[in-house]
Amino acid sequence: MSTPPQTARRPSTARVRLLEVADELFYTDGINAVGIDRIIAEAGVTKATFYKQYGSKDALILEYVGGRDRQIRTALEDLADDSPDAGSVLAALVDAVVADTARPNFRGDPFLHAAAEFPQPSHPVRLVVAEHRDWFTGFLEEQLRGAGHPQPGAAADEFYLLRDGAMSGAYAGDVIAATSAFVRGAGRIIAEASR
Template structure:
């Protein structure tokens, strides 16, 4: 008797669709979203115009998929940090190290979300909606780590750490990456020390 599979499997995206999105991800981040036209995307993805429009319909749809994919990638990365570290302090330290490693990369061009926001000034644009939800989630993730760490004001500290991260990524790309990285590391260290001091005071 043939077994019946009850688990539904999501179909894998077509290779051409994946290739277009990967090409867009590289070009949008390196060159800029508005600077890359559909013809260039089609040419560098090695697909036909018909294939491009079959999978995305328009460049606007591709842009939304690009920025959404950046959020999913970030979320998966932070989830992996949580599962590969022993506690909130180690997770936060690993996150800071990952940000510093990104800044030091020769392909670093700043934060993709801040870059995208600068190209879409209309707050009602769907792209800005994805960016806003991403930033809310990211700040909430930091607040959760800091709460687990015992910080007395995890929400405020998360806002401070997020702002320091934004400044480091923007400042590193526009100016001195070494100075920006050092400043961010100092802020992160102080936030952790504040939490540690509060925990010691609470248990004293």
């Protein structure tokens, strides 16, 4: 007799709500600046519920950073699946970065912020950030290779650094100047692929 297949348990409503509140607060106000009492109050749960669901703020922080990673991976993989070619993926990514910086609650790149708040390279948050950045660079390299770029690895590094600069510059300074420079630089990289 076979056992029925295991189905993944859905996270509780309280767990989902805590993560939603933490995601917003950590991004807008900073991870270390937001205490668990504020998260608990805004999520409308008890302290006991928080500890039952996450056990500690550290676990919630890792879930936040990991969740941001999964969101971006899924969005980019869907973009690649829905696009006719790698050049279209890259062009759509440029448009997405520019659109992201125009959001009213835009605060820059959440991974750069998390890395700044946890300066030790061996900290678990920094490990998630490094894994995310490695994956993103690999994704860019794959698209640039698919578009025919002669140096997809170097171009991926440059594209990612241009994106980082646009995200930081748009948050801390002039959005138009930052995104215009990004569009020009990324456009040059994409054009090098079609030569």
